[in-house]
Amino acid sequence: MTIPLSGATRPAAAAGAVPRAGARLLFVDNIRVFLTLLVITHHLMVIYAGSGSWGLYEEGREDTLTAALGTWFCAVNQAYFMGLFLLISAYFAPGSCDRKGAGRFVKDRLIRLGIPLAVYSWIISPITWYFVLRSQGVSLPWQDYLPGKMEAFLGAGPLWFVEALLLLSLAYAVWRFFRPDPPTPPVDFAAPFPRNAAIALFALLLAIVTFLVRLVFPVDYSFPLLNFQFPHFAQYIALFIVGLVAYRRNWLVGLLDATGKLWLWIAIAMILLFVPLAVLGGGLESDEPFKGGLHWQALAFALWEAFMCVGMCIVVIYLFRRYLNQQGKVAGFLSPNAYTAYIIHAPIITAIALAQRDVALYPLVKYAIAVLIAVPLTFGLSALVRKIPYVDRVVGPGGKG
16 A cells, blocks of 8 residues: 655645555555665674674674774664664554454564564574584584574574564553553544654653663673673663554654654764764774763763664655655565565575685675675575465564564
């Protein structure tokens, strides 16, 4: 279902665009595809140049330029893309719970999120580790490949996101169980999108909470059992809640063009500001002061990250709603396969990186080659995986949340 939206659209004029049974917001589906593509390219950049680490394989940083560009790319992505993923996932939870009730909502979440989480953590991840280590000449006893040995017991690799979404969804279902009746009306079409001052205040409060959390859990800290990076969870929880509220107030459709344009400039400014912030804060020598603790760099980074996050979330929603609220053949193929692509992309990009490891090319060139191979291969294999009996019931496009 395509929802035409003009630049002068007001929330009250968009009543027909509210998510409901049988209807889809195509620009939201397209955002999911964009974010999935960003996840794949982000993780490949981590392998070849960016900050962070890829536990299955890491090419290494060969020069300052490669490391700087990779770190910039990864930092901008990390600031918003998983939070936005949670926001748009949460956006459809209230409507789904309204229609199904808390009990059926939980059952569907356990099927759609719990099964892929278990399959990846307990089957795909151990098998991938086995082949990776064998390719490196490492042979270990079979016990060392059991779940929780190489990676987390649950939420291994990128499936931490599915795990977090499942737990947040279950928490929402519990809340709805004690408040079974949705508000009347379930969606307030006339509710205005928040003013810019309120948005800026939200970003400021998010930065403060993030800074305080990182006094205890600095960036790169991960809770090993569940693979949760607590330093980022203030953002994740906040944006999940924003997604829930946004549905009731029709914010994804009611976002005004003027607001989108303003925050577009703010997001651009934040992207450009990253470089002088890193240089002035001594990031070329060490990034440790940015990760947490009582350092001005940690506070500045938390502020940058929060405003980058809020700005990019608004910008992506605005641009996709304004210009990409339709699907052609390519988007029509990518959209139903995006969730499966997210689930299976890690072993695919790892295999591609291993296949290129002895090729003498500049890391960013190898990165570009890997992207050109990984994206079509991952989505092509996703389409094949979904043809396996009963798989599409779990990972297919039927669910909107």
